[in-house]
Amino acid sequence: MVRTVLGWTASTVLRRLASLPSDWGAVSLVETPPQRVCIAFEREDESLDAAIVRLFPGDCLPRGISDPAEAVLTAFRERSWTAACAESCTGGLLGGALTSISGSSDVFLGSAVCYADSAKERLLGVPREILSRRGAVSSETALAMAEGSRRLYGASVALAVTGIAGPEGGSSDKPVGTVWFGLSSPGGSRAFLRLFAGLDRERVRSFTVAVALEALWRVAKGG
DSSP: OEEEEESOOHHHHHHHHTTSOGGGOOEEEEEETTTEEEEEESSOOHHHHHHHHHHSTTTBOOTTOOOHHHHHHHHHHHHTOOEEEEESTTTTHHHHHHHTSTTGGGTEEEEEEOOSHHHHHHHHOOOHHHHHHTOSSSHHHHHHHHHHHHHHHTOSEEEEEEEOOSSSOOOSSSOTTEEEEEEEETTEEEEEEEEOTTOOHHHHHHHHHHHHHHHHHHHHTTO
16 A cells, blocks of 8 residues: 655654554655655555544545646646646746646646746746846745736646756855745735755756645645
């Protein structure tokens, strides 16, 4: 039996699993940063599955799904929602993750890859004043990108990412690994920050995609 949990590290998952009866058999964990853990028990057991869900309420992907992109599409279908993205530092990787799942076109409408400030302004309607005053990597820009993508595609939900993947471009106040996320949904718009310090360019971008997928999944689940 396999369950995938988001938002936890392997060490914290192990500590929580220690409360389960030992007669449920051996367990193995596979951790995929950031904070994605696959829990595998040696045998199937409905009561064990229910116990796992109780231990990690709201954090378990649906049974039989280990790919966060697939979980996003499933959750959006359940709500009859559509999704769109706006990407700067990831350069299309987020849209690529969603379109790697066959049949995703009923949910995923598209992703606007706007790397240059001029593209953010012209395609997504990010105000020039925000770009000049706050910079491309800021909460204000991330929000404007998300809202612009939602308008552009007519989507239920849009998520935007803008950050400094490195190795150049960092500063004292915005070091390499600084990524802002913008989310625009029926419940409103918000931005949040993640700092992927000490990671190379490839991992900053892959971690950004992972966090973005988790955010889309959680908003569809009402989180």
